[in-house]
C-alpha cells in the first residue's frame with residue numbers, strides 16, 4: 001500500500017430487483033432484523049430466537065423431526081454437511097443427476113470417500129424413478145440423493161417414488177431443497193425424507209449465509225452408529241446439536257445477525273402460511289411463463305416437470321445474453337441469471353422466490369425484457385408479454 005491515505009467512501013449498494021435464482025429481495029422486516037443490535041452467541045435472548053427458528057423450520061419442512069438445526073454457511077454447507085454426517089468412507093451412494101447441483105452432490109460425496117453411482121438424465125428432464133430403481137437394486141446404496149429444484153435447468157424432481165424405492169432397499173433418502181423450501185411444497189414427513197437441507201436466501205427469503213437441515217430418526221440412528229468420526233469438525237451435526245438444543249454447549253460463534261434474519265423470514269413464511277405462499281409463487285411463475293411464451297421465447301425445461309421457483313429460458317439465436325442481462329441490470333435494476341456449464345450464454349434463469357415473487361416484478365421484467373430483445377433485433381409483438389401475464393394474474 002502507498003503511504004498516501006486514500007478515501008474510502010461508505011458502501012452504497014443500489015436497490016435491485018433480484019430475480020436470479022437467489023438471493024431474492026428481503027421483506028422489510030427481514031431487512032430490519034439485519035440491523036438489530038448484536039448479541040453474544042451465548043445470550044439467553046438469542047437462545048429463544050434460536051428455539052423459535054427451529055420451531056418455524058419444522059413448520060417450513062413440515063416435519064416433527066427432533067434433529068432440526070442450521071449449518072453456518074450457504075446452501076453449499078447444507079450439501080456438504082448433509083452428506084458428511086451420514087456418509088463414511090467406502091459407503092455407496094446413488095445420486096440422480098440432471099444438472100449442476102446434483103453434479104455437485106457427486107463431487108461432495110466422492111470427496112468424502114463414498115463410492116458414488118450416478119443415474120443421469122439429460123438437462124431439462126427429471127430423473128426417471130425406474131432408472132433409479134435399477135441402480136438402487138444393483139448397488140444397494142446406503143444413501144440415495146436427488147435435488148428437488150434443479151436450479152441449473154429449472155426442473156422440479158418428483159420426490160415420492162424415488163424415496164419409496166430407497167426405503168424398500170434400506171437406504172437413506174437425502175434431498176436438496178435449497179431452491180424450493182418455502183416456495184414449493186416440501187412435505188418432509190409425508191415423503192419420509194431422511195436428510196433434507198436448504199439455504200436461507202432462496203424461497204425462504206433471508207440473506208445468504210445459513211443452511212437449515214432436518215434429519216429423520218432413521219438418519220439419526222445411522223449417525224449414532226458411525227464407525228468413524230464425521231470427517232469435518234465444523235459441520236458435525238452431533239456437536240452442532242449440543243449448541244442448538246438445550247445443552248447450549250459452545251461450538252462456534254454463531255452468525256447472530258444471520259440467525260435474526262432467518263428467524264424473521266421464517267416468521268413471515270408462517271404468517272403467510274405455506275399454502276398461500278405456494279400459491280403466490282405458482283401464480284407468479286405461471287404469469288412469467290405465459291408472458292415469455294407470448295413474446296415468442298422458448299422455455300428450456302420439460303413442461304411436465306417445470307420448476308415454479310426457477311424458469312429456464314432459451315436465449316434466442318442472434319441475441320447477446322450478456323447485453324440483455326447488463327441492460328436489465330443497469331437500466332432497470334433487475335437481476336436475472338445466465339446459464340451454467342454448457343449453457344453459458346445460451347440460457348436465462350429467472351427466479352421467482354420469496355419476497356421477489358410479486359406480480360409487479362414479473363410485469364416489470366417482461367416489459368424490460370421486451371425492450372432489450374427489440375434492441376437486439378428480436379421481434380416481439382407489442383406488449384404481448386405483459387398482456388399475457390396480466391391475463392394469468394387477473
Ligand SMILES: *Cc1c(COP(=O)(O)O)cnc(C)c1O
Pocket residue numbers: 021022074075076077079101147149150151176177178179199208
Ligand atoms: C443455490 C443452490 C445450492 C447452493 O447454495 P449456495 O447458497 O449457493 O451455496 C445448492 N443446491 C441448489 C439446488 C441450489 O439452487
